Amino acid sequence: MNSDSRERAERFVELHKEGCFLLPNAWDVGSARILEAAGFPAVATTSAGVAFSLGRPDHDFFAEQVAEGRVDRETMMRRVREIADEVAVPLSADLEDGYGESPETVATTISMALAAGAAGGNIEDFTGDRTRPLYDAELSVDRIRAARAAVDAGGEPFVLVGRTDGLLVGGSLDDCIRRGNAYLAAGADCAFVPGAADAATIGTLVRELDGPLNVVMGLTGNALSMDDLRALGVRRVTVGGSIARAMYGHLLSAARELADKGTFSYATDQIPQTDLNHLFQPRG
Numbered sequence: 001m002n003s004d005s006r007e008r009a010e011r012f013v014e015l016h017k018e019g020c021f022l023l024p025n026a027w028d029v030g031s032a033r034i035l036e037a038a039g040f041p042a043v044a045t046t047s048a049g050v051a052f053s054l055g056r057p058d059h060d061f062f063a064e065q066v067a068e069g070r071v072d073r074e075t076m077m078r079r080v081r082e083i084a085d086e087v088a089v090p091l092s093a094d095l096e097d098g099y100g101e102s103p104e105t106v107a108t109t110i111s112m113a114l115a116a117g118a119a120g121g122n123i124e125d126f127t128g129d130r131t132r133p134l135y136d137a138e139l140s141v142d143r144i145r146a147a148r149a150a151v152d153a154g155g156e157p158f159v160l161v162g163r164t165d166g167l168l169v170g171g172s173l174d175d176c177i178r179r180g181n182a183y184l185a186a187g188a189d190c191a192f193v194p195g196a197a198d199a200a201t202i203g204t205l206v207r208e209l210d211g212p213l214n215v216v217m218g219l220t221g222n223a224l225s226m227d228d229l230r231a232l233g234v235r236r237v238t239v240g241g242s243i244a245r246a247m248y249g250h251l252l253s254a255a256r257e258l259a260d261k262g263t264f265s266y267a268t269d270q271i272p273q274t275d276l277n278h279l280f281q282p283r284g
Helices: 003-015 030-037 048-055 075-086 103-115 137-154 173-185 199-208 226-232 242-261 265-269 275-278
Strands: 022-023 043-045 092-094 118-122 159-163 190-192 213-214 235-238
Touching: 003 199, 030 043, 030 075, 030 242, 030 275, 043 048, 043 075, 048 075, 048 242, 075 092, 075 103, 103 118, 103 137, 118 137, 137 173, 159 173, 173 190, 190 265, 199 213, 199 226, 242 265
Parallel strands: 022 235, 043 092, 092 118, 118 159, 159 190, 190 213, 213 235
Antiparallel strands: none
C-alpha cells in the first residue's frame, strides 16, 4: 500500500470512531466517481451492483442452481482495484462470505482486498444454502478471527466489518445480537445487521452491540432519515445495491418506452455529455 492509499485508509478508520456517516455503494469506476464528486467521505462497492453490471446474479440462494452464475473472487477483486485506483476517497469492499467457507479462504480474500487497495471490507455469514442459510456460529467466529489475523499481518489500516444476515433469513434479533457481539469480540471493527430498518430494532442493536453498528437503507423506501439514524446512535449507513437497482429501473423503463412506444421522453432526465466529460476527466 502506497502512502496515498495508507492515508485514505487511516481516514476511513477515523470515520468509524465517532458520529454517523453515509457510505454509498458503487459498482464501477463511473458510479464511484459520481459518488465521490457528490462529496461523500468514502465509497463502498456493492456485490449486487457489480454482478448486475456483468449480467450476472448477486449471491443469493443459488446452491440449488448453477454455481457458475456467481461472480468469482478474482473478477470482484479486479473491480475493487479498478475503483480504488480511480478515486481519491477510501473504498470499502463488499466481500460477501469471503468467497469460501473455510477461515483460510476468508483470510486470503482479506489479503487480496488489501492488495487491491481497499480500506475496509465486509465478511458475512450467509451461505447461499437454503438448508443452512447461515454458517454455524462457531465457524462464523473463526472466519472473522482469521480475517482479523490477515488484516494484522498486512500491517495496514483496514476496517473489518462482521455482517450477520440473520434477519434476512428469518432469524431472531437476539441471535443477531449474539453473533454481532461475537464477531466484534473476534476482531471485527464494526457490526452489520442488514434487515434492521425500523427505529425500534435499530435502537435495540445500538444498545446491545459492543461496538459500532452499520445499517443498510434503501432496500425499500424507508422512512428513516440520516438525522433519525444519527439520533439512534448508528455509526455507519450504507445503501447496498439500491442505487444500482434504481439505475437499472431507469434503464428498463427507457427500453420499454423505446420498444413499446417508439418515443424518447426518457432522454429528458439525462446528464449532458459535456458534464460527464468534465466529471470523468483523468486525474492529473
